Amino acid sequence: MVAIDPTTLSERDNYKILTGTIIPRPVAFVTTLTENETINAAPFSYFNIVSANPPLVSVAVQRHPNSNEKKDTARNAIQQGEFVVHLGDEYIVEDMNQTAASLPPEESELSHTSLTTIPSDRVKVPSLKEARIRFECTLEHHLEVGGTEEQPACDLLIGRIVAYHIDDALYDEEKGYIRTDLVKPVSRLAGQDYAKLGEIFSIERPS
Template identity: 55%
Template structure:
């Protein structure tokens, strides 16, 4: 077994190890609204649950060449965003939104996704998602490098409204076989839902 000091590796080398090891990762498709009213949409696989009481999720938005990405800037400015769970039905359009567009252009319009009004927040969601979560900003934390030049913005959103397709939601539970979630592996590789098995926790 190799023992490697991450401080001796480049950012790209660390990225390859992390994204190849921490798999599969759920993909959050996040919409935000700019101050000018432009709807931004982008996928993020540095995404997880923070808490259930109150319900909160986290999204780490990595900087690009030291510059804050539109998702982080808009979420911080407006203090709200919408998280969508990626699934097989619209993953190709989600992938298209990863293209870097000018700040004043909407990835939603570019890809032909359908915007829908939210119930609590001002940020629209997209109709194609089977599950979406309206979030208000609980906290954001710049992390890495220095405080003046962080490597990422960690966004923690408190969920204020769920939208879930009826066919997925039975007796308070989500049916993963009907959701058909898509997860991220390394490089350009993604994964569909595979074999499901049960392990009961020891008492």
């Protein structure tokens, strides 16, 4: 087994090891609003659950490597105090991937996709009609992490979910369960690779 000291590696080499080993990673497809109300959309795979009481999710947005400036998603979420997380799935992955392009803040990534927006219920930020699962979020916490105290490398957004929207076909209302086999999520691997859900198996937890 190879032993590697991460302090001897470049940021890029640490990135390659992390994104190649911490797999699969769910994808948060996040919409935010600029001050001029341009809709920003971008996918993030540094994403997970934080808490169920209250329901909190985390999205880590890396800073621009050369300028160390906040990316549009982080800046908008901090300024407006809200954002919408859409779960990346097989049906929107092509359009979602298009929004990863680097565009100026005044240009919406959605103009390069076939996706359409609809009003959200509890936040001002619009949602994406084609997404079958989405969470309307208010910003609970913003933490600057990584890098140095003067130049943090990442903006960690903790969002409080104020509204769930789940496609009827995916939700067993009687049991309150998600029909996992129908969600068709996609996950990020390394490089340009994604993965589908694959085989599902169960293991009983010890009491």
